[in-house]
Amino acid sequence: MKRAVQSSLYIPHFLSWTIVASLTFLLFGLDPGPITKVASSLLGHQVDFLADPAWFRPLIILQSLWKGTGWGTIIYLAALTGVDPTLYEAARIDGASRWRQMWHITLPAIRSTVVVMAILLAGSLLDTGFEQIYLMTNSLNRSVADVFDTYVYIMGITQGAFSYSTAVGLFKAAIGIVLIFGANWLARKFGQSGLF
């Protein structure tokens, strides 16, 4: 049972963004769009998830969650299974409830993993995923869609402003470095070992 759930949760990680975007178009599009139909009848008016700028960001977040959450559990799963079971036993003898055990044993035990993951995430904060955004952008929702990477692509590749878009790209890379070192510094400040 646990394995079956695990296996199905990992699948989306191996799919390309093209496939994820295609699935989104089928489910949230106008035709056949089962989710659009349900949402429209619930809200009482026609919803257009793919064209409405207000729905662009929620959709992007939803896609990222669908694709990445299952896979993201692997590292935490490994960290959680590494917690010494005698600690739980001792806590139980002292009368700690499940919540207490989670708060006083589980969370402190996986703290360093959480910190490392946070540093890595901070470094890739600006890597908002060119493919995902690019695939989901259309002329109607472009006003809320542009991120560094898509902007660089449009300015550089489609409009040929190479030096300008290179500068934008370098700026993004510089901010990325600041973020990763900043997160590392913060982690050290709070008594964690950090990455470097």
Added chain:
Amino acid sequence: MRPPIPAITAPVTRRKLNHYGSAGSRVFDTLNVVLLIMLGLLTILPFIFVIAGSFAHDAEISQRGFFLWPEAATLETYRFVFSTPVFPRALAITIGVTVVGTLVQVLMTFLMAYPLSRRALPGRNMILNLVIFTMVFSGGMIPTFLVVRDLGLIDTYFALFLPLAINPFFLIIVKNFFQELPEELQESARIDGATEVGVFWRIILPLSKPILATFALFYAVGIWNDYMSPLLYINDSTKWTLQMFVRQVTISAEALGNLDPNYVPPAQSLKFAVIVVATLPILMLYPFLQKHFTKGMLIGSVKG
């Protein structure tokens, strides 16, 4: 920051010891299972919908909207997809690029990792630092594009795997793996008269088969799923890979329909079938992928 530790005030009683059988924890367990099953269904259902839709007629798709089993199954869509010249070509190109590209990428990664794992290599630390530098900082999309363009790789299949041939993360993991192999094995082979190439080929490679499989899969999935490289480097639509084709059929079709009144959008079931074919190899490899990727993910991140 360290969370404030609340004082434990609950009196320790005998009864508290086995509260795993209590009503509260039974509710907790049930909720847990229900929640996990729902999450699992949330990831699986879209696939079943797409597979079911690819075997259904267009009329059924637009009439029923969502279903997990077609009422009247038909192979019509698949027959049509494979009868067009475009789709089989994209499939063949993608398979070819993935196979050749994976071989090249694995070969280059291993050939760079092996010398870097030898402590005697002059300038080893400098080269390693250069590799690590690319992990934190990169010029970005446009400089890479210009290099590829000036090398004359635009509209060639090389552009789809050469720029990504050595992934610095993978390189360092493979290098560390080589370093941990026992030195004595290689020495004894040398005493028996093996050349340096012989040592790599007969001793190192057979020992690194599992890690080779892992990274071959990593690279293969990367090439198969890559949408950005063909978008940037392939202008000639006869050289499109599957991902480009899928996008054309499932996403651009709507935009094209808005622009050109004479444009006939592809049949609904066509989209379903194309998605299924483009996903099938990944799903077939999935058991191996899951095993090796999970392992690779853990060597890469959590140590000790």
